[in-house]
Amino acid sequence: MSRTYKLGVIGLGEGRSIISAALQSERWELINVCDLNEEVCRARREEFGLSRYTLRYEDLLNDPEIEVIAIYTPDQLHGRHILQALEAGKHVIVTKPLLHSLEEASSLLEAAKKAGKLVFVGQSSRFFEPMIHQRKDYEAGRHGEVDTVEAYYISDARWFLKRDWSRQKGFSWMHNFLSHPVDLAKWYLPGIEEVFGYGHSSRVNQEYGLSSPDTLRFLLRDGEGRIAQVSGSYTKPTLRQVDSGIGCTLRGSAGTSRALYSKLLYHTHFAGEGPMTHSYEEKHPYYFRFEGESHHAGEYQNYIEYFADCLDRGETPKPDLLEGIHTLAVMAAMERSRETGRPVKVDELLREYSLPVQGGETDAYANRA
Numbered sequence: 001m002s003r004t005y006k007l008g009v010i011g012l013g014e015g016r017s018i019i020s021a022a023l024q025s026e027r028w029e030l031i032n033v034c035d036l037n038e039e040v041c042r043a044r045r046e047e048f049g050l051s052r053y054t055l056r057y058e059d060l061l062n063d064p065e066i067e068v069i070a071i072y073t074p075d076q077l078h079g080r081h082i083l084q085a086l087e088a089g090k091h092v093i094v095t096k097p098l099l100h101s102l103e104e105a106s107s108l109l110e111a112a113k114k115a116g117k118l119v120f121v122g123q124s125s126r127f128f129e130p131m132i133h134q135r136k137d138y139e140a141g142r143h144g145e146v147d148t149v150e151a152y153y154i155s156d157a158r159w160f161l162k163r164d165w166s167r168q169k170g171f172s173w174m175h176n177f178l179s180h181p182v183d184l185a186k187w188y189l190p191g192i193e194e195v196f197g198y199g200h201s202s203r204v205n206q207e208y209g210l211s212s213p214d215t216l217r218f219l220l221r222d223g224e225g226r227i228a229q230v231s232g233s234y235t236k237p238t239l240r241q242v243d244s245g246i247g248c249t250l251r252g253s254a255g256t257s258r259a260l261y262s263k264l265l266y267h268t269h270f271a272g273e274g275p276m277t278h279s280y281e282e283k284h285p286y287y288f289r290f291e292g293e294s295h296h297a298g299e300y301q302n303y304i305e306y307f308a309d310c311l312d313r314g315e316t317p318k319p320d321l322l323e324g325i326h327t328l329a330v331m332a333a334m335e336r337s338r339e340t341g342r343p344v345k346v347d348e349l350l351r352e353y354s355l356p357v358q359g360g361e362t363d364a365y366a367n368r369a
């Protein structure tokens with residue numbers, strides 16, 4: 001049975017997009033929003049005609065009407081805000097990256113299990129139009145056997161460094177930006193065993209006072225020997241005329257496809273068909289509702305509606321907490337490979353943090369509503 005779910009939102013920067021998504025969706029009712037910065041709250045109230053806002057997270061946590069809390073605070077605060085929401089008995093939607101390290105992962109698994117509540121990671125790029133079509137084709141077997149995935153996020157993201165928290169401990173380009181292509185690679189090759197790669201901190205990056213590398217190139221291998229390559233560059237001019245920010249290419253025995261963000265294009269070449277380009281340009285106003293193309297309201301509306309459908313059916317929306325933690329472990333292994341210059345096994349990191357290894361009972365911690 002389909003019904004309407006009641007949402008509270010914390011963090012109203014990019015949280016603006018989920019406000020728009022919830023207000024336009026028939027599946028959601030927006031109950032209250034929260035930000036520490038009153039100016040931001042007022043701006044959102046004016047923009048969307050909201051009846052209220054709060055500066056205190058406790059007001060969302062203690063509101064019995066709110067069933068789900070959506071978290072869009074700085075990366076370093078996600079762990080604390082998820083834990084508080086679970087302890088208050090709420091389901092959670094958390095924007096990417098789930099966490100900025102594996103340290104808080106184990107306590108969150110415990111808390112989710114104890115609360116019997118869901119944690120869904122808002123991996124927006126899975127929910128962009130070309131990526132949705134690519135996934136459908138993949139699930140229909142149109143690629144045949146996929147044995148390589150090429151995923152990238154290349155962007156001149158120097159604008160992002162205006163945020164004070166992007167220059168504070170816990171921020172990394174790997175978690176904030178590269179998490180998109182890492183998630184796409186792992187979506188298609190879930191059993192990544194080993195990773196290897198390099199990272200470099202460019203002069204521009206260093207001038208901003210960042211040591212976290214802004215130039216990242218990695219290879220990921222799964223248990224069957226299939227390979228993914230993941231790349232990112234974040235502080236240099238880009239070739240926007242030919243490059244799209246995010247790209248995911250699948251190469252299989254019966255077909256190859258490439259889904260692009262933000263170009264709304266999907267290129268395919270399947271057996272029995274010539275090369276084709278599918279454009280979803282007519283959906284531009286749905287996906288990009290504010291200035292520029294760095295907001296994600298359309299993708300968020302797609303994922304909250306998917307989340308609502310899962311709640312209706314008593315299913316666990318993916319990526320869930322455990323899948324999100326496994327993707328974080330891939331990034332932790334990538335980080336270690338970069339530091340040591342050696343290939344690193346993903347499960348090694350999971351064991352170090354006493355976390356469930358990959359390929360186990362993936363729903364072990366997924367608790368039903």
Ligand SMILES: NC(=O)c1ccc[n+]([C@@H]2O[C@H](COP(=O)([O-])OP(=O)(O)OC[C@H]3O[C@@H](n4cnc5c(N)ncnc54)[C@H](O)[C@@H]3O)[C@@H](O)[C@H]2O)c1
Pocket residue numbers: 010011012013014015034035036037040057072073074075077095096097122123124125163176296
């Ligand atoms: N594609 C995507 O899904 C996507 C895109 C952009 C941003 N994000 C994510 O959204 C998060 C926020 O990024 P942003 O660009 O909006 O940053 P931002 O700095 O613009 O917004 C963060 C907001 O959180 C508020 N805040 C900080 N601490 C708080 C607290 N304790 N309680 C309440 N409010 C608090 C700040 O006042 C600020 O308004 C990040 O984790 C980022 O990775 C995801």
